[in-house]
Amino acid sequence: MAVKTLDDLLTEGVEGRGVLVRSDLNVPLDDDRNITDPGRIIASVPTLKALSDAGAKVVVTAHLGRPKNGPSPEFSLAPVAKALGEQLGRHVQLAGDVVGTDALARAEGLTDGDILLLENIRFDPRETSKDDGERLALARQLVELVGGPDGSGGAFVSDGFGVVHRKQASVYDVATLLPHYAGTLVAAEIKVLEQLTSSTERPYAVVLGGSKVSDKLAVIENLATKADSVVIGGGMCFTFLASQGVSVGSSLLEEGMIDTCRKLLEDYGDVIHLPVDIVVAEEFKANSPAETVAADRIPDNKMGLDIGPGSVERFTTLLSNAKTIFWNGPMGVFEFPAFAAGTKGLAEAIIAATGKGAFSVVGGGDSAAAVRQLGLPEDGFSHISTGGGASLEYLEGKTLPGIDVLDD
Ligand code: ADP
Ligand code: MG
Numbered sequence: 001m002a003v004k005t006l007d008d009l010l011t012e013g014v015e016g017r018g019v020l021v022r023s024d025l026n027v028p029l030d031d032d033r034n035i036t037d038p039g040r041i042i043a044s045v046p047t048l049k050a051l052s053d054a055g056a057k058v059v060v061t062a063h064l065g066r067p068k069n070g071p072s073p074e075f076s077l078a079p080v081a082k083a084l085g086e087q088l089g090r091h092v093q094l095a096g097d098v099v100g101t102d103a104l105a106r107a108e109g110l111t112d113g114d115i116l117l118l119e120n121i122r123f124d125p126r127e128t129s130k131d132d133g134e135r136l137a138l139a140r141q142l143v144e145l146v147g148g149p150d151g152s153g154g155a156f157v158s159d160g161f162g163v164v165h166r167k168q169a170s171v172y173d174v175a176t177l178l179p180h181y182a183g184t185l186v187a188a189e190i191k192v193l194e195q196l197t198s199s200t201e202r203p204y205a206v207v208l209g210g211s212k213v214s215d216k217l218a219v220i221e222n223l224a225t226k227a228d229s230v231v232i233g234g235g236m237c238f239t240f241l242a243s244q245g246v247s248v249g250s251s252l253l254e255e256g257m258i259d260t261c262r263k264l265l266e267d268y269g270d271v272i273h274l275p276v277d278i279v280v281a282e283e284f285k286a287n288s289p290a291e292t293v294a295a296d297r298i299p300d301n302k303m304g305l306d307i308g309p310g311s312v313e314r315f316t317t318l319l320s321n322a323k324t325i326f327w328n329g330p331m332g333v334f335e336f337p338a339f340a341a342g343t344k345g346l347a348e349a350i351i352a353a354t355g356k357g358a359f360s361v362v363g364g365g366d367s368a369a370a371v372r373q374l375g376l377p378e379d380g381f382s383h384i385s386t387g388g389g390a391s392l393e394y395l396e397g398k399t400l401p402g403i404d405v406l407d408d
Pocket of ligand 2: 364366
């Protein structure tokens with residue numbers, strides 16, 4: 001791949017130039033709109049700081065959540081602008097709109113080193129439009145904010161790894177209009193993914209969990225052919241268990257995927273490992289009384305909310321001699337302390353293997369959040385990715401439009 005990076009742009013010189021940066025600032029918020037995990041904001045700082053320090057006029061575009069009907073205060077980037085300013089140690093202006101009169105006026109008023117954050121890019125429905133012309137029209141307006149393709153010579157830095165698998169105006173189309181560069185974060189992620197897919201050191205173990213099987217089936221299919229073991233927990237294990245005729249009570253179940261799961265177990269039964277015990281409760285609640293049962297003894301009126309200690313022990317043994325580990329998806333509802341032990345146990349097993357020299361990658365927003373929330377050391381892993389969907393699609397063997405477009 002021939003992708004120019006931020007370093008190349010800094011060498012070319014950015015002083016006084018308008019630089020558009022696509023960051024991934026899509027952080028989780030609680031009901032009072034407090035940021036519960038600032039990981040993505042912190043990860044976005046190095047690229048923005050380098051550009052600002054070098055005297056660029058920085059215009060940042062990002063999304064937050066999935067606003068459906070245009071601008072709404074609930075999805076405003078205001079709390080993000082504040083937190084980003086604190087992390088950067090300098091003021092971050094927030095435009096009142098995406099590419100409207102306020103954004104234009106503020107962009108024109110920028111002086112060298114200033115940082116302007118545009119309002120939630122998804123307030124503009126053209127961002128995610130399937131119509132190439134609509135997306136391009138929005139991209140042209142974004143490009144105008146940094147001086148246009150000629151004129152003062154704007155540039156585009158793609159740093160939102162969490163969105164590079166999306167063909168969207170601020171991710172893909174802008175890169176077709178401006179000289180483009182991979183930001184620190186995207187460049188680092190590409191390097192890690194290349195290391196996971198080429199020259200993989202064996203044994204290679206994959207740990208998959210989380211809530212939806214359908215999202216992750218394609219990657220299981222692909223990784224089952226490449227990995228030495230694929231360990232499955234989280235909400236997705238119940239569809240696999242059900243495919244073996246086990247009754248899963250009221251656990252998460254995707255009926256439509258049962259046949260596919262059965263076929264996967266037939267083809268890769270020696271590679272795929274399912275939990276042997278499950279922590280169940282009557283209700284999806286933090287204080288619903290928990291009990292551990294064998295995986296084939298889940299009571300009809302109960303749901304599985306974590307893998308049990310026996311499973312953690314087996315999975316830990318499987319991981320102990322791994323040389324490469326990819327982990328995506330929590331093993332249980334780690335947000336509730338009573339159902340966090342499975343995720344914590346597996347994370348600790350991965351940290352132990354990393355300590356013995358394994359190359360370990362955590363992919364997935366909730367998995368990364370789990371590491372921090374459970375008080376585990378982030379540097380216990382070789383790499384914590386900021387983009388779950390993007391890393392999964394890459395590992396499935398798909399091309400990522402937002403990366404492809406950077407390749408000259
Ligand atoms: P990631 O963001 O790391 O890719 P996902 O988004 O796929 O992970 O899934 C994360 C969610 O899965 C967490 O919020 C967690 O509570 C949920 N989860 C894990 N195990 C279960 C389970 N047994 N039942 C219901 N939800 C679960
Ligand atoms: Mg998630």
